[in-house]
Amino acid sequence: MIIKDAETKRDLKKEIIEQDLVIVGGGMSGVCGAITAARQGLRVLLVQDRPVLGGNASSEVRLWILGATSHMGNNNRWSREGGVIDEILVENTHRNPEGNPVILDMILLDKVTQESNITLLLNTAVYEVIKADADRISGLKAFCSQNATEYELRAPLFCDASGDGIVGFLSGAAFRMGAETREALNEPMAPDISYGELLGHSLYFYTKDTGKPVTFHAPSFAMDVQKEIPRYKSFNAKEHGCKLWWVEYGGRLDTVHDTEKIKWELWKVIYGVWDYIKNSGAFPEAATYTLEWVGMIPGKRESRRFEGDYILSQKDLIEQRIHPDAVAYGGWSIDLHPADGVFSDRSPCNQWHSKGLFQIPYRCLYSRNIKNLFLAGRIISVSHVAFGATRVMATxxxxxxxxxxxxxxxxxxxxxxxxxxxxxxxTELQKELLKTGQYIPGNMLRDEEDRSLSSTITASSSLSFEGFDQQQLVYKPLTIAAAQLIPVTTGALPAFRLPVKATRATELIAEVRSSSRVGGFTPDQTLMRKTILLQEGETEIEVDARLQLDQPQYLFLCFLKNDDVEIGYSNQRITGFVSVFNGVNKAVSNNGKQQAPEGSGVDSFEFWCPQRRPEGQNLALRFLSPVFISGTGYLTNGVDRPADQPNAWIADPGDARPSVTLSWNTAQQIRKIHLAFDTDFDHAMESVLMTHPETTMPFCVQRYQVEDEQGNLLYQKEGNFQTLNTIVLEQPVTTKRLTIRVEHPSAQVPASLFSVRCYS
Incomplete structure (x- = not known):
């Protein structure tokens, strides 16, 4: 028993923690930053004011994680972000293909607690900054509501990943809130007053079919959405969760200090929506549905944006400007919403895509006036317009x-x-980033410590691509234009053939297109167009484009829409090959073509996008000579994903025991081996709500082993599903040769490997 007499004043328990880096904010930027920093050898303190990690991705908000892949609805091929966010998304897809947000919570906690260099403080809010001088932070004060403890957090370096920028704000870091004028940064897309200067918050709900009648009695504060919400007819009984992202409010308020007021208004909307669905009589199918979950805190989009030495703006994105200090990239559309949100009679979003990925420079990731303050997440140094694209969680x-x-x-x-x-x-920073799997468009890794660069690499076989397997052809109607992305590395596009069926005599138009930007995937240049006369029935057409190319690149072999034609598809899938379609993806304002308003400063172009598996088979093309030869040189070229070419060694499908061998003239001491496999960077791995057809990407090598020159087994792996595999041998091996033996992922997918790197 503890008995305390009355006292005039009592102090909270106090604890001082000193680390190398303090990261405030446990959303996806803070989590990935903490894991990365810990693996770099830093002692990291991760401070989160909520009981779970993940921020807007967590079970408290339940928004899916997306970035440059944009629901696979843009022209950014093989653009899923690499490094730790890739590791998390791949693992979530493997362990949680149903998209359960509680399982994602678990995965994030598991990832963070596996790192011995991370000290995690949950339910802990920073409320004061301690300054060493006017432009330097020496510490933070924070309070944990669950253990009634006050913390003093000390470090030489700090990162604000808190979303609202609490550390930056209290430290005196320069920031902006609200939209710039069009003249300020020469941004034609800058909104006028009627559209509003801020994006609002959203609150979601989940429903469940109980299988028996359920009644719902609305609370007194529920809103009559039929009177208040202009788009109330867009609600239905089937959609819930973040598919209702447009239930948004607060863009004309202070999105920091008015958050509680905004939350209450959104609660009024949510319960009013459910009252409408359950009790209006318009949705009899909802009779057995119950309201399973309603968010307690809103998902925030926009508040403060802090100033670095550079402010990323519209032209950086649309023109895909090159920055010498590029350290990251984005690819989501410039996605701005009317400030009145769900109460607006305007379209709930205004999405304009660039033709490809845009670089994010390092100068946007630190405060221009607080010397030891890094910035991460949605508060980095960007304009309101550019923020429309950089704010999404994977970015x-x-x-x-x-x-x-x-x-x-x-x-x-x-x-x-x-x-x-x-x-x-x-140069050192970019090299170290690339080593962690952080793809930076236009950058190639050259690491002088990598022993594989001095080796001679041979393979048991290499794919010499002349066409897809046609043993199990599938015919599909050409109701939307279809194309095959083909990497051409042989200097010329040989003639090609395709099996087709016609229901009557008709004309089929074939085109060969390329991107005006090398490494881009917007087919805005037509190199050849041919009209092919078809008679009723099945045949194989031939197209000879007679094209000579001055550099390796992807070409689009296009077949334009014709409802009277079916074309053949192959079930074979190969790393670096994908079919694309000039279809529609309403989720990202993709109507097949982006028609830019005059004076908007954005481009007009067509969208050619892949289909989600199990669809998206490759067109059953055959070439009269090889069009792509996969050599072992790709294993050390410093690019670990398809870009202007597949950048992968791919085994011949008929090779029963695929392997690559690294040989040196003198014995090398090897302790660490990095292998990069294909987990399909083109697949958007939405983390919640949506489901995925596979738990392991079909291109990924699942079984492999490593042997020395005597054939001794050094390492073997079963059940691999991750992109980057780092093998640390218990004892260094001294050898003149390493052999990596891999198994084909399946009979329809040949084994492939993006890179191999060896370190002493």
Whole structure:
């Protein structure tokens, strides 16, 4: 028993924690930043003011994680973000293909607690910044509501990944809130007053079919949505969760300090929506449905944006400008919403896509006036317009990873973030990022410590692609234009053939297109157009484009819409090959073509996008000579995903025991081996609500082993599903040869490998 007499004053329990890096904010940017920094050797303190990790992705909000892949509804091929966010999304797809947000909570907690270098504080809110001087933070004060403890958090480096920017705000870091004028940064898309300056919050609900009649009695505060919501007829009994992202409010309020007021208004909407669905009589199918969950905190889109040494703006995105200090990328559309949200009579979003990925420079990831403050997530240095694209979670996570490697480099050098802009340091930062799996468009990894660069690499076989397997042809109607993306590395496009069926005599139009931007996937240049006369019945057409190419690149072999034609598809899938379609994806404002308004500063172009598996088979094309030869040179070219070519060694499908061998003239001591496999960077791995047809990507090598020159087994792996495999041998091996033996993922998918790197 504890008995305390009355006292005039009592103090909270206090604890001081000192680490190398303090990250405030446990959303996806903070989580990925903490994991990355910990693996770089930093002692990391991750502070989260909620009971779970994940921020808007967590079970408290339940928004799916998306980024450059944009629901597979844009022209950004093989664009899913790499590194830790890729690791998390691939694992979530493997362990949680149903998209259960509670399982995602578990995975994030598991990932963080596996890192011994991370100290995690949940339910802990920062409320004060301690300054060493006017432009430097020395510590933070925070309070945990669950253990009634006050913390003082000390470190030489800090990162604000808190969404609202609590550390930046309290430290005096320069920030912006609201939209810039069109003239301020020369942004034609900057909104006028009627559209509004801020994006609002959203609150979601989940429903469940109980199998028996359920009544619902609305609370007194429920809104009459038929009177208040202009788009109330868009509600239905089947959609719930973040498919109702457009239930948004607060864009004309203070999205930091008015959050509780905004939440209450959204609760009024949510319960009013459910009252409408259950009790209006318009949805008899909802009779057995119950309201299973309603969000307790709203998902925030926009509040403060902090100023770095560069403010990313509209032209950076649309023109895909190159930055020498690029450390990350984005690819979501410029996605702006009317400030009145669900109460607006305008379209709930205004999405405009760029033709491809845009770079994010390092200068956007630290405060311009607080010397030791990094920025990550949605608060990085961008304009309101550019924020429309950078705010999404996978992009935010990517900036967190970039920040973390920069922080590790700063710690090793004993310097502040801005110093890394010096050329030598920036080169080192980009190299270290690439080693973690952080793809940076236009950058290739050259690591002088990688022993594989001095080896001679041979393979048991290599794919010489002349066409897809046609043993199990599938015919599908050409109701939308279809194309096959083909990597051409042989200098010329040979003649090709395709099996087709016609229900009557007709004309089929075939085109060969390319992208005006090397490495891009917008087919805006027509290199050849041919009209082919078809008679009723089945035949094989031949197209000879007679095209000579001055560099390796992808070409689009297009067949335009014709309802009287079916074309043949193959069930074979190969790394770096994908079919695309000029269809519609309403989820990202894709109507087949983006028709830009005059003076908007964005481009007009067609969308050619893949279909989700189990659809999306490759067109059953055959070529009269090889069009692509997969050599072992791709294993060390420094690019670990398809870009202007597949960048992968691919085994011949008929090779019973595929392998690659690295040989050296003198014995090498090897302790660590990095292997990069194909987990389909083109697949958008939405983390919640949506389901996925596979738990392991069909291109991914699941079984492999590593042997030395005597054939001794050094390592073997069963059940692999991850992209980056890092093998750390218990004891270094000294050998003149390493052989990596892999199994084909399936009879329809030949084994492939993006890269192999070896370190002592």
């Amino acid at each position: 935010s996570a990517y900036t967190g990873q970039a920040m973390a490697v920069a922080a590790a480099l700063c710690a090793r050098l004993g310097t502040d973030p801005r110093t890394l802009l010096e050329t030598a340091y920036m």
